[in-house]
Amino acid sequence: MVADEIRKAGGKAVANYDAVEDGDKIVDAAIKAFGRVDILINNTGILRDASLDDMTDSDWDLIQAVHVRGAYKVTKAAWDHMRKQKFGRIIMTSAPAGIYGSPGQTNYSAAKLAVWGFANSLWREGQADNIHVNTIASVPAGPGLTPELVAALKPDFVTPLVAWLCAAECTETGGLFQAGAGHFCKLRWQRTEGVIFRPDESFTPGAIAAQWDKITDFGKDPQYPDSIFTVNWPGIIMTGQTLPENKTVGDLRFDGKVVIVTGAGGGIGRAHAHLFAKLGASVVVNDLGSSLSGEVDKSHQAADVVVEEIRQAGGKAVANYDSVDNGDKIVATAVKTFGRLDVLVNNAGVLREKPFADMADEDWDLVHRVHLRGTYKITKAAYNLFASQKYGRIVSTSSGVGLQGTPGQTNYSAAKAGILGFSNAVAQEGKESNIHSNIICPFAATRMTAGMVPEEMLKASSPENVSPLVAYLCHESCQETGGLFEVGCGWIAKVRRQQSRGYGFPVKGAPITPELVASRLKEISNFDNGDATYPLSPIDSSLRFTENASRTDELQR
Numbered sequence: 051m052v053a054d055e056i057r058k059a060g061g062k063a064v065a066n067y068d069a070v071e072d073g074d075k076i077v078d079a080a081i082k083a084f085g086r087v088d089i090l091i092n093n094t095g096i097l098r099d100a101s102l103d104d105m106t107d108s109d110w111d112l113i114q115a116v117h118v119r120g121a122y123k124v125t126k127a128a129w130d131h132m133r134k135q136k137f138g139r140i141i142m143t144s145a146p147a148g149i150y151g152s153p154g155q156t157n158y159s160a161a162k163l164a165v166w167g168f169a170n171s172l173w174r175e176g177q178a179d180n181i182h183v184n185t186i187a188s189v190p191a192g193p194g195l196t197p198e199l200v201a202a203l204k205p206d207f208v209t210p211l212v213a214w215l216c217a218a219e220c221t222e223t224g225g226l227f228q229a230g231a232g233h234f235c236k237l238r239w240q241r242t243e244g245v246i247f248r249p250d251e252s253f254t255p256g257a258i259a260a261q262w263d264k265i266t267d268f269g270k271d272p273q274y275p276d277s278i279f280t281v282n283w284p285g286i287i288m289t290g291q292t293l294p295e296n297k298t299v300g301d302l303r304f305d306g307k308v309v310i311v312t313g314a315g316g317g318i319g320r321a322h323a324h325l326f327a328k329l330g331a332s333v334v335v336n337d338l339g340s341s342l343s344g345e346v347d348k349s350h351q352a353a354d355v356v357v358e359e360i361r362q363a364g365g366k367a368v369a370n371y372d373s374v375d376n377g378d379k380i381v382a383t384a385v386k387t388f389g390r391l392d393v394l395v396n397n398a399g400v401l402r403e404k405p406f407a408d409m410a411d412e413d414w415d416l417v418h419r420v421h422l423r424g425t426y427k428i429t430k431a432a433y434n435l436f437a438s439q440k441y442g443r444i445v446s447t448s449s450g451v452g453l454q455g456t457p458g459q460t461n462y463s464a465a466k467a468g469i470l471g472f473s474n475a476v477a478q479e480g481k482e483s484n485i486h487s488n489i490i491c492p493f494a495a496t497r498m499t500a501g502m503v504p505e506e507m508l509k510a511s512s513p514e515n516v517s518p519l520v521a522y523l524c525h526e527s528c529q530e531t532g533g534l535f536e537v538g539c540g541w542i543a544k545v546r547r548q549q550s551r552g553y554g555f556p557v558k559g560a561p562i563t564p565e566l567v568a569s570r571l572k573e574i575s576n577f578d579n580g581d582a583t584y585p586l587s588p589i590d591s592s593l594r595f596t597e598n599a600s601r602t603d604e605l606q607r
Contacts (some may be wrong), residue, residue: 070094070120073519076128085511089216090128091141092121092165102156102433102479109428110157114418117161120462121168122414127557129407131136138181139216142169145187146228149237149547151474151532160422160472161591162187163229166226167467170455175406181209182223184215187237189230189595202231202557202599214564214571222571223313224455228549229589232562233598235552236575239453240584241536244298244543246286248293249515253540255329255522256298262522266530266544268584274548274577276547283493283511283539292542304331309524310381311372312336312397313350313430318447318494321513323356325521327365335360336370336380374398375419377428381435390439393524394432395468396425396446403458414461421465426472433476433485442485443524446473448492450536453545470534476531478587486531488523490547492516493538515540532586549591550574551581554598 056063064083068075069137070092080087098109121136121142132138147155166185173183187384191203208229214220215227226237245261247253258265273280309326312321315337327333337353353369360367368387372379374396384391400420402413425446435441451459452466470489498500519537522528532543553573555562569573585591 071115071123073078073120073122073124074127076124076130079349081131086135087128087131087136088135088189089139089141090125091143091212091216092124093141093143094120095143097155097158099154099158100572101154102430103437103475107155107427110423113157113161114164117158118164118168118418118468119290119414121165122460122464125168125172126406126409132176133179133180133407136180137218138176138179139220140169140172140176140181140183141212141215142166142183142185143188144185144226145168146189146366146591146600148471148477149187150585150587150591151471151476151478153478156426156472156475156479159475160426160468162470163474164422164464164468167452167455168460168464170224170453170467171451171457171460171463172406172455174455175457175460176221182215182220184222184225184227186212186215187226187228189228189282189592199231199596199599203595207232207555207557207562210562210564210567214567217564217568220568225575227574228552228595230595231554231599232601233552233554233595234567234574235594236571236577237550238548238577239275239545240268240548241273241275241545242266242268242543243273244536246289246293247296247540247542249290249512249540250295252296253515253518254296254298255302255518255525256300257296258522258529258542259299259302260297260516264534265542268544268546269329273543274412275454275545278454278456280366280492281450281536281538281541284539287511289490295541301513302329302522302527304329304393304521304525307331307392308384308390309393309395310334310336310384310391310428310432311395311397312380312424312540314356315412316356318492318513318516319395319397320356321517322397322520323367324360324363324472325514325517326393327360327367328363329521330394333360333364333368334370334380334384334387336372336374337486338371338373341592373425374428377424378431380428381431385435391432391435392441393443394429394445394477395520395524396428398424399447401459402461405458406460409461417461418465418468421462422468422472425469429472430498433480435561436485437478437483440484441526443522443526443528444473444476444480444485444487445523446487446489448473448489448534450493453491474532481531486523486528488530488533489535490516490519490523491534491536493536511539546584548577550577550586551583552594554594554601557599557600558601
């Protein structure tokens, strides 16, 4: 029908009925009909809303298949064509629910931030071939809105920005924009200056509690990171070594609490398990026993070694060898052995680094199954227990690559961003049940980073300098939820979204054109006019859009 409408209006169009997971067929249809493909707008989507405790695996899997894997498959099919012709424009479609999290939409929130994470690495790979990648999050027209507002939230008032971002003259790439009701704005990260601790035995959860106000203070010298290389790790290491012993508010212990740490056979997970056990917790040490190649080593279970280390030190621990994709079995181990569960630390992960042009479906699927689906599966299994006892603490592991992207890691960037979207939604759902959910982006020497970081930095970036933050976030005294933190080498900082003031066009009167949007792109992207905001939810983020719906003047309100 749409193709007919376009042709009747004098345009050229061909219809295609393939699923986005068959992206090669969609791109082939374009090549067959027109001989090339220049622009790709990944817009297909569905909803399967359900609270986390009621969500089925099919609800989760279908949303990920359509939104995330579908975007990957169509983009992969178009990528080589765009590289050969040295031109391409790609739009990913996110949503406010993905950016901020939305209760009842953990699957959708995860998927919609995952596609943004995918774009984060993809645009960096595309620069050399004049391929631009941007992400749009449009404000939805939900139930309960006035007819005037519903009319203002129609797609006609979003597409002019999309059209400009796809123009050959547009140089914007890597951007994340919110759009709706004729109003357009841009989003970026803001990070606190943070606190550097002396990385020794005095670096404890209690030391972090003593400095928490400073760690989370955005008022002093905030930073605006735009790549994974914005942290001065050598400077942090040198400063930390010169500091006096850390002050503390006292011991923050976990006596009587039961903790699961996934991927705890080595690296950061092992450090987490040891610290929780040292602080009195009973720990489920989960690890497949996999090697760097990802193959399971049946002759040597890494989890057994960590459990024995903990027991030799006087702690309590049990090993579990299940995949995180079987999260219910890991949770069952905790309940069977220790009778309850209080804390879940999602740490398991794998890497499959490749340029996007060389990415195989197996590389994409494995990374998403372990990182994103695994986090969902075990969190869902734990969530029902937490809800019934009105207490639970969850810390999940994202990455600087998930926040900023980097070439060669489109699969990993997407999965790690998806974990953030999922965690944000869980935090909102869990508030009434005293369930807290937070995210860390760690920098440390691990099995996954072997060979990627200079030896001298590996020694200074011990995983033990990440675990105190995780323990503090999981302590019953900590009220933080929905937080995002970068941590490593004794440094901790908080990260949040900043929304530009943006620019609004009247939705009544003359149509909004791509040229008009281009003429106001500086205002749309201006964060320095003192009018930026820091939304915490999709509703917060949409206020300026709904205000713009009733405008009729030509001046920005």
